[in-house]
Amino acid sequence: MTSSTEFAPDDIETVEDALALLNAALDTPIAMASHIEDEEYTLIGIDDHLDTGLDVGAEFETSETFCHCVYEGPKRAEMIPDIGADERVAGLPAHENLGLEAYIGVPLYRDDEFYGTLVVSDTAPREFTDEEIQHAKTVAKLIQSVL
Template sequence: MINDFATAAQATMSYLRHRLGFRLWMVTRTEGDDWIVLFADDAGYGIKAGQAFRWTDTICARMVLGHGPNIAPATADVAAYAEAPLARQLGVGAYVGVPLRRTDGSLFGTLVGLDPEPRPREIREELDTVTLLADLLCAVLNAELNEGDAVRQAERTGADVTRDGLTGLYNRRGWELLLQREEERCSRYGHSACVVSIDLDDLQFINDAQGVASGDALLMRTARALDHVTRGSDVVARLGDDEFAMLMVECDYFDAQAMLLRVQEALATADVRASLGMAMRKAGFDLEEAFAMADAEMYRAKRTRKVLN
């Protein structure tokens, strides 16, 4: 029974392999300039799910821009396709590709078939079939994506037992749980995401000089500032005494930079001195690895602040 995007993708690729042949069928995601392989049915190219290529190097990028047909029995006959760097790298003799679009019409990725040898010209008559399968795949995809916010909200509610008692933010257990669940979505759909590591600079000094109550007030101001600038789908957590973390979902690099600026401004307005590190989740490393990189960047920032002070 086909009731989810992964199963639908695998069934679509299997059907097209039996109907049209072709050594490689893929369902991909376009994210910035990354062309990410979400699912692959490969019989010779050595392509696996999770691999990423430069979007502008692909035949699909040219197809989406209207520089060539959806079906090219001989890519050598289509100048834009023959010149595509990835086509030359992989050795592509024939191409089939159609866009996969979100409900709002924006590009999600592509359904694509590649073969090292040219194919009969009659294969162009299969465009209606391939397009119909792509439309059905998009219907399943968009149903899942549209449910994403509700699913995330249910997860946030389910993690309420993992709240920090002082700030009301998620604690380390809640952070790890929600990070894992978001990584599953990122891996499934090719979503990008941003993680931020935050460490307060003055908590120990304030606790020693002014008392624990003043330190708690600092923690509460920090929590309110971070919570104020995030979306309902994002995650803010207090991981330890003076350690905070943020997860921004479906967030590209430019969105992340804008968010980081808002975080810095909110902390400054709340009279909170902190060191921050940010990293993006991209193809090739997961959210846990991205957070380790953000943590390392935060510690570099903290060392720099100490030197400057």
Template sequence: MIDVAFNDFQSAAHAVLAYLHKRFGFGLWMVTRTEGEDWIVLQAEDHGYGVKAGSVFRWADSFCSEMVKGNGPRIAPDCDAVAVYAAAPIGRQVPIKAYIGVPLTKADGSLFGTLCAIDPVSQSPEIVAEQHLVELLARLLSTILHADLLLSHEIRRNERLELEAQTDPLTGLFNRRAWDQMLHREEERCVRFGHPAAAVVVDLAGLQHVNDSEGHAAGDALIVCAAQALRASVREVDILARLGGDEFGVVAVECNEAGGHALVARLRAAFAAYGVDASIGMAMRDPTWGLDAAWQRADRLMYSEKRRLRG
């Protein structure tokens, strides 16, 4: 029986994977998230493949990508007998002779990821009769996922309220201390659910010159103007902070690469409308390295743009 002592998606997934391995065997059971071209392993019950949580593969290479399109069966006791599975690139990366896979869905019915298994040895055709059980467990996991995502969003809102005191007095944005805490908490959510996220670093051009030539009041006015442009460009759910004198940071949460580029375009348009010159760097979170690495890469890209603009 499944250990029912779980209270969130992560622990439920762990219990389901352990149960399915005990019932069916198979060298690897996984709960995965698909995001863009990435196929991210959120949980793994591994017995010989060397795959662990946080591993990332190409979604298009997987059996699961064919399964969700209806091109292959949800249970294949002999993968060599299924043309699309026999031809799938992932079969050349790891030995796969048997496959089980069913979709995990979001509340709106769109694809979140998969509950799946592979084994290097062909299995008895009798396992096809167990498809309804695996589908039932996938539906239960999807239901727990829906509730856990709603709770996660509520927790994120409460975190913002708790950190409201940690703001920059000039702009009213979160300060560096709040940024560090929120970055850490958002990374935990990304690891747990496989969320994408974009990190953006903004540096104002000419702040020191304005301070020297027009006075600090004028410099403060420029900073406040930049903060207004930033607020006008980000979503309410995004993390926005003043990191230093002329530097700002944004984490666009649950945001894919197209959304990240769209955010940069909105920022450039807003800065132009507010008459603010700024350098911008944007980097997507890589599931292997995390949000902190994305922030550091965005910072480097910002400085590269700054040097380029200086000529």
């Protein structure tokens, strides 16, 4: 790795394979992994069945993403079962432009420092089960192994 967001092709493939497994396990249409630094959110992996046009390397202000709930909070897994009804995130671009309605965000760590987030979302409000949240945490650990 040459920088905090540049990875070898095999590492990107590992991240995206892990995201695909998570989407399959949770029956969700989109899962992403990010690096967050200085309020900037950069995609480091994506498994996208919504044809959003998002690619690895896309950048956003963290405050415009659901992940600000993980980044600005106590850095723990966060579930938002009904994005439209949650004042912290309703109206954000990912909600309005992508139609995402449910969210799990799990912090990613590199060398014991906060690095970014793993995200899995659905297009309908949904209360994820404890088992599904545990699946997301397990995939986060896998992704952390290549950071």
